[in-house]
Amino acid sequence: MAKAKIQEVDRSLYDFKDDESHGFYRMEEGLTADIVGQISDEKHDPDWMREWRLYCLDLYNQMSVPDWGPSIEGLDMDRISSYVRSKSDMKGDWKEVPDEIKNTFEKLGIPQAERESLAGVGAQYDSELVYHNLQEDVAKQGVVYTGFEEAVTGEYSDMVKEYFMKLVPPTDHKFAALHGAVWSGGSFVYVPKGVHVEIPLQSYFRLNAKGAGQFEHTLIIVDEGADLHFIEGCSAPKWNVANLHAGCVELYVKKNARLRYSTIENWSKNMYNLNTKRALVEEGGRMEWVSGSFGSHVSYLYPTTILKGDHSHCEFTGITFAGKGQNLDTGAKMIHIGKDTSSFIDTKSISKSGGISTYRSAVVIEKSAENAKASVSCASLMLDSKSRSDTIPAMTVKTNKADVGHEAKIGRISDEAVFYLMSRGISESEARAMIVSGFANPVSKELPLEYAAEMNNLIRLEMENG
């Protein structure tokens, strides 16, 4: 059967740039103690944070880059500016946000989404938040959703100090140390005991600047019996030099609480996405990850869940779509510590036009995790023979009182399925796109409707017949 030509994705929706020449402040490129000190000055860091940044810089300089995974040789920290600030302070009303920045978020549909389907929004542009708002009735329930820097210096400073980089210590890996040294922006969320936030909160991260890094920190604490859905989106215009994203997400799910964390990642294809996400789940808690990885030149992304409490549970549902010039190394880690814990990983990956997609995971059942159950299911779809798809799952089981199952499949689009659809009057390209959308369906059905539509749109663009 003749194959339809598959085109590259049309990223014009995300690939628009703002002129940096007016009113932007940009720190010099490279990473030195002086630069880290300047970031502290910019942010009016308390002393403990100032010392923390320098400690992390020291760790960063001592640590090596990973000796596994995708190559990051093209990332030169001497050519990355760690801090770029637009001319706007954080606003609580879109009308007060400068027009060109507001237009950026209008094009991305953020204010419209806020009006129609979100309880609160945070919008970060380069290194700083430019907009943050929470619906009044949600705020009245005691929910806190604020910029991370406000939280560091404001009334939640003690809570931030207690939790900040405790789950992802800077000793974890080189880019966690980098994050600790130069973090900027991000969100802090606290949901009080028993509060169910009925509609999601969203943070959107936009990196406009050329040759810059974005290092936002997200800290979410969902207290006992509370419930939250948090959505994270990100995009950037494409530049001809490397950009870096090394954010950090720390999630605390307390006793009998539930947190769903959904991400549609659509960075441009010059981005090195070295992001770290981790959740700690207490007794009876439930963590749900929904993750779509479509952008970036190189990604290292493995959300980790520590099931510390007895009867805690985690589900990870993810899709990765690697096209031309992309090397996306994604997956998940599950650490079972508590008794009667359970986890389920369900991932899909698609490779096309020379893209490399790697599913990498680790399931660890500690000796204390009696009656733990873990299941992993990963499926990969190869759309041509220029591409590559690897599956690298690890399982460590330290007790016999556990059940661990794993299944993996790799294959291509079935000629029979395409023929079947074509015999019903559907063109070959439409048939292939439908099959790929069906393959991704377990992920899209977990997303709110408008985000599922965005994801399906990305897939359709990837598959469109030239």
Add this chain to the structure above:
Amino acid sequence: MNITVNRLPDLTWNRLGMNYGVIRDADNLLRQAAGIDTTQEGLEAGVSYRRIGREEAQRILDAAPAQVPEKIVAGKLPIYHAQRFATGLGGDYDAFVAGLGLDTELLEVAAGERPEAPVLWHVDFYDSSCAVTQQIIHVGKNASLTLIMDYSSAPEACGFAGISTKVILEDGARLHLSKVQMLGRGYLHTDDLGASLGAGADLIFNQLELGGEDVYVGAQVEQIGDKSRFTSRLAYLTRKKGSIDITYNAVQRGRKTESDMSFDGVLYDSAKKIWRGTIDFRNGSAGSVGHENENVLMLSEDAENKSMPLILCEEEDVEGQHGSSIGRLADDILFYFGTRGIDERAAEEMMVDARIGTVTREIPDAGVRERIGSFLQRTV
């Protein structure tokens, strides 16, 4: 000096401790190790056995179906390891064996020959020996051979038993190879296999690892020829403070190749096990199929299992599948046995027998099967 063995073809997080195995104090082994006499039975017409020197062994390996030199995959940090005739334990172990300067035993089957009776190849390590044996099994075009290799020693013996086996199957050749390890429980055992398969060649490989204390097993099968097939069944028992470190790589290079690997194991006491199984579809392997399946029965709360099932793929038109199940006997199985008056311990024994029996039954010699039964009765 330590030897790095069983290196994962595509590395992952170092802190998991699964990227490779390490044989410690190898220089001590190198000083002590010597060759060992082996015996062969059932050499029919068309099957020859002789000892050859290093240069001749190298000439034979160089003439095997061409293995493409390993490459660095663009954009990936280190993937694959360079070895002219690739084996599971890898280049460091190969160099270690070569460093001993031993003769190689060559078993050849002439083209077109198809002896019916199996060849029995016995290696007795007796007691407290530190010995290494290496062989090349060369099966000519359209020839076939059934070969059973067994390694034994005194029941309580300890020592070092090193094996290196290289298999060359010419186009249309078939080899049914069984390896049975029944060493004393103090042995350090290493068993390395490298195989090169021509077009339409068929390798059936059964491996039983029943004895020894620390065991390192590696197999790399290069399916170079179109329509070559590789079927393997490995079963192991690991007890006390013993450990087993396993790597199997099916490298599917030819068109329409097939691989099917299964691994069944039982861990007792504080035994530790690492398994790495890789289906590797290389560019050009269109129409190929690969399956692997792992079952681990953990019969002690102190046992530890690590599993690493990889599928690497750079070809569109392939189908790869992996499945694994790790843990104790499922409650519904125990309930089923219970309703028939069989208690948990008896049920476990039956399941152990079933796992080992799956491979034992594939060994085409009643005498060897009987010895396996006796060994299990004595040790388990």
